[in-house]
Ligand SMILES: Nc1ncnc2c1ncn2[C@@H]1O[C@H](COP(=O)(O)OP(=O)(O)OP(=O)(O)O)[C@@H](O)[C@H]1O
């Protein structure tokens with residue numbers, strides 16, 4: 001079945017609707033992340049956008065299927081088992097933090113893909129239907145035919161641009177980006193619902209053109225994110241965070257966005273949830289473990305927000321999103337024993 005109009009009514013910013021028992025498909029390889037500072041390994045963690053996203057979905061009780069490939073050397077126990085490619089090694093990324101691991105911003109991280117596992121083929125993906133698909137490769141494992149299969153079997157597909165535009169130096173594996181137009185995926189993008197890029201990656205696409213094809217979400221670290229949807233542009237404010245490691249922020253953001261969308265939030269409200277999960281992620285090295293009380297509070301605030309929006313369409317505007325933001329902020333900070341400093345200073349957050 002082809003997808004002529006990639007956004008069914010529940011995913012438009014204007015008429016959101018909850019998907020009962022959503023089926024979400026995540027496609028992208030797990031990897032081993034090695035964090036290096038001043039020539040020394042400071043941490044080795046489970047990585048890959050699929051791992052960060054499934055962590056957010058699992059924590060938010062949104063069921064998902066995950067397709068990922070690793071080698072026999074894969075070191076981690078995961079809730080969603082990967083396919084083991086017997087002859088291959090697990091994808092490994094080294095992240096070099098030249099300016100210090102607690103620096104703010106993105107120029108501080110240089111990424112190298114040291115080994116690459118097999119690509120994910122259309123035949124690796126189940127032949128069933130999904131409400132939502134997420135194409136979230138990290139090391140070039142998503143092929144154009146893989147994305148084509150995803151848009152066939154999923155009602156809506158969200159794509160992280162990093163899955164499409166990364167190329168890897170043949171000598172040292174350093175990650176470079178190519179323009180989306182030259183990526184080999186451009187012809188499929190009119191069938192995609194959401195395209196997520198960091199502000200650095202957004203330089204490699206024509207946002208003006210892309211926003212006519214799908215909803216474009218550009219994340220910008222501590223500044224939050226911006227949504228481009230046809231002629232609408234919405235700035236979604238960040239949450240205050242004490243950054244320790246930026247790895248996985250964009251992935252957790254995408255997880256939070258999809259949790260919000262399947263719950264029936266508008267796109268900007270769902271992106272606010274993305275900002276929340278992204279901000280928590282930067283405070284951890286590796287996979288964040290979300291506080292149960294915080295998750296419960298977030299669930300309650302999401303339900304409250306939905307009721308509010310159902311009662312009055314005026315609640316979907318920016319002023320009211322400020323209120324949603326304010327209500328999510330204490331949900332995050334008050335109950336977390338890990339954040340005594342933020343508990344004292346952080347309730348207002350950085351809302352610029
Ligand atoms: N220092 C920070 N403070 C608060 N929120 C942050 C911070 N860094 C990231 N975030 C949140 O996480 C989201 C995604 O972060 P970012 O723009 O760094 O994505 P990314 O570059 O794709 O991340 P990565 O490649 O490291 O996974 C941001 O839009 C923001 O909401």
Ligand SMILES: O[C@H]1[C@H](O)[C@@H](O)[C@H](O)[C@@H](O)[C@H]1O
Nearest residue numbers: 033047048049093138248251
């Ligand atoms: O674990 C990380 C994470 O998934 C990042 O989003 C990605 O950019 C890196 O390549 C990966 O190693």
